Amino acid sequence: MTWFDIQKDDAHVKRERAKARDLRQSAWWQQQCQAGVCHYCKQTVGADALTMDHVVPVARGGGSTKGNIVPCCNDCNSKKSLKTPAEQILDQLFPKKTLRIADPHGFCSGVARAIRMAESALTACGHSCPRPAQQSEHIYCLNEIVHNQHVVAQLTAQGMKFVRRLEDIPEGARILFSAHGVSPAVRVAAARRGLRVIDATCPFVEKVHAEVRRFVATEATIICIGHRNHEEVIGVAGEAPDRTIVVENAQEVEALDIPPEHPIAVVTQTTLGATQVDAVMDALRKRFTTIASPPHSDICYATRDRQNAVRELAKRCDCVIVLGSANSSNSQRLAETAREGGGTAILISEMTDLDRHDWAPFRTLGITSGASTPEAFLDEVVEALVTRFHFSLFIEPVHTVEGT
Ligand code: SF4
Numbered sequence: 001m002t003w004f005d006i007q008k009d010d011a012h013v014k015r016e017r018a019k020a021r022d023l024r025q026s027a028w029w030q031q032q033c034q035a036g037v038c039h040y041c042k043q044t045v046g047a048d049a050l051t052m053d054h055v056v057p058v059a060r061g062g063g064s065t066k067g068n069i070v071p072c073c074n075d076c077n078s079k080k081s082l083k084t085p086a087e088q089i090l091d092q093l094f095p096k097k098t099l100r101i102a103d104p105h106g107f108c109s110g111v112a113r114a115i116r117m118a119e120s121a122l123t124a125c126g127h128s129c130p131r132p133a134q135q136s137e138h139i140y141c142l143n144e145i146v147h148n149q150h151v152v153a154q155l156t157a158q159g160m161k162f163v164r165r166l167e168d169i170p171e172g173a174r175i176l177f178s179a180h181g182v183s184p185a186v187r188v189a190a191a192r193r194g195l196r197v198i199d200a201t202c203p204f205v206e207k208v209h210a211e212v213r214r215f216v217a218t219e220a221t222i223i224c225i226g227h228r229n230h231e232e233v234i235g236v237a238g239e240a241p242d243r244t245i246v247v248e249n250a251q252e253v254e255a256l257d258i259p260p261e262h263p264i265a266v267v268t269q270t271t272l273g274a275t276q277v278d279a280v281m282d283a284l285r286k287r288f289t290t291i292a293s294p295p296h297s298d299i300c301y302a303t304r305d306r307q308n309a310v311r312e313l314a315k316r317c318d319c320v321i322v323l324g325s326a327n328s329s330n331s332q333r334l335a336e337t338a339r340e341g342g343g344t345a346i347l348i349s350e351m352t353d354l355d356r357h358d359w360a361p362f363r364t365l366g367i368t369s370g371a372s373t374p375e376a377f378l379d380e381v382v383e384a385l386v387t388r389f390h391f392s393l394f395i396e397p398v399h400t401v402e403g404t
Contacts, residue, residue: 013112017104020375038073039392045073099382099391100317102309102368108302110202111146111372114179115155117200118145121176122158140169141176142186143231145200146372147328149349154374166190174198180231181205183238204270204300205232211294212239215265220292221258223247225280226269230329233269249276250283263290268298271330271371273307273337302371303330307337310368314338317366319359320345323378324370331370338366351380359389 036046050071107115118141125137140161144152152162160176163169166186172194177186181201190197215222221243226233228246237244247253258264266284268277277299284291314320320338322345324331331347338345346357359365365385369378385391 013107013109014104016112017106017375020379037071038076039071040076041073042390043073043075045075049073097362097389097391098364099385100313100364100366101378101382102306102313102366104302104305104309105368106371106373106375106378108300108306108371110179110204110300110302111151114145114200114202115151117198118155118160118176119158121174121198122155122160125159125174137174138170139174139176139198141178142166142169142182143178143180144327145176145178146180147331148325148370148372148374150374150377151372166193166195169193169195172196177201178231179205181209181235182231183235183241185238185241186235201235202270202300204298204302205235208232208236208267208270208298209239211267211298212236212244215267215292216240216243218263218265218292220263220265220290221245223256223264223266223284224269225266225277226272227329230269232271232329236267236269247280250279253280253283253287256287258288260287261289263292264288265292267294269329270298270300271303271333272299273333274299274304275337275340276333303333306330306334306368306371310334310338310366311340313366313368314341314343314345317364318344318362320366320368321381322347322368322370323349323373323381325349325372328370328372331373334368334370338368348381351384354381354384359385359391365391 034047036044036050038045038050050073118139121139125139138161139159140163141155142163144162145155145160146152156162166175166189169175173196175190175195176198177200179200179202187197212222212224216239222240222245224233224237224244224246225248226236226246227248228234228237233246237246245256245258247256264284266281274297277297310320310322314337320335320343322331322335322338324334324347326332326347326349335345335347348354367378367382367385369375
């Protein structure tokens with residue numbers, strides 16, 4: 001996989017996201033028209049009696065003043081025209097409940113690539129054509145392909161089998177390695193069982209494996225900053241199990257039993273928060289004199305860009321909803337990043353989670369999704385917030401540059 005391929009994947013993800021956004025906008029507008037409901041008085045007046053109104057919410061802390069198109073009945077339209085300039089300013093200062101969507105959000109190129117590989121493998125093995133079941137060859141995936149229950153459920157429905165141990169896979173079967181990657185020991189064990197491997201390891205994770213292999217040639221002890229139970233960290237540490245120590249936080253650095261003058265080399269899990277990594281790096285610099293690390297942080301561009309976007313979003317919203325599974329590292333980090341400035345962030349992994357919270361006190365809600373969360377889930381949540389909780393969708397996204 002070349003850098004060009006990664007860029008191509010990335011462009012594909014961006015195109016898909018723009019398409020989904022346009023669809024969401026037009027579907028929402030059509031739905032409003034079909035319902036014939038006025039945005040202001042909430043009366044059902046019929047599609048013919050509705051006109052388009054351009055609402056311009058005032059973005060706190062700067063940002064775009066481009067607004068949202070909403071349906072308005074003739075009655076409300078005429079009342080609005082009677083409003084004094086002061087009333088109109090008050091309307092702008094205290095806009096209706098709005099929902100802002102972070103950009104970028106959702107699938108990264110690594111996740112999109114892994115899912116595409118899984119679907120292609122399923123298609124090639126006869127799972128998406130009406131052949132008799134016995135003619136379809138099973139495809140096994142070691143662990144979750146990405147940490148999201150919606151993606152796993154969808155691929156399971158398409159015929160993929162998810163297993164936790166290689167021993168649960170019949171010899172000679174096809175196995176897919178997830179985007180988080182695996183250790184060399186797992187590759188050797190898979191080869192011993194004659195398993196045919198489809199490797200969906202994200203190239204950014206593969207890069208961290210290559211760094212560890214490079215550091216093994218030196219005499220340094222390798223420190224891997226990350227969550228020791230996360231599959232990505234288990235795979236990376238497995239490149240040099242007797243030379244690698246996993247640390248999760250600055251306190252664990254204090255407890256390291258290594259002399260200060262001993263050289264260390266540092267690698268990082270790709271989906272960590274920048275603040276967390278900085279704190280551990282500071283502790284390592286205080287403790288050790290010789291530290292080797294890659295020229296750029298191992299936190300991948302997708303994690304970084306989504307964290308930058310949610311940081312900006314949190315400044316403009318009363319509360320940020322992060323869509324993602326509880327075991328998704330990057331979704332958890334998005335929630336932490338949103339809370340950094342003292343704001344509120346809530347992780348939502350199922351539609352039922354929405355009903356467990358009271359959204360009434362929030363005037364401006366931000367919404368983002370982790371790198372493994374499907375766009376369809378975001379659509380579902382947005383629709384529920386607009387229809388059941390009466391938020392207006394603020395289409396103009398909070399934008400940060402992607403791919404930097
Ligand atoms: S979050 Fe980063 S490392 Fe993980 S799959 Fe996506 S691009 Fe790859």
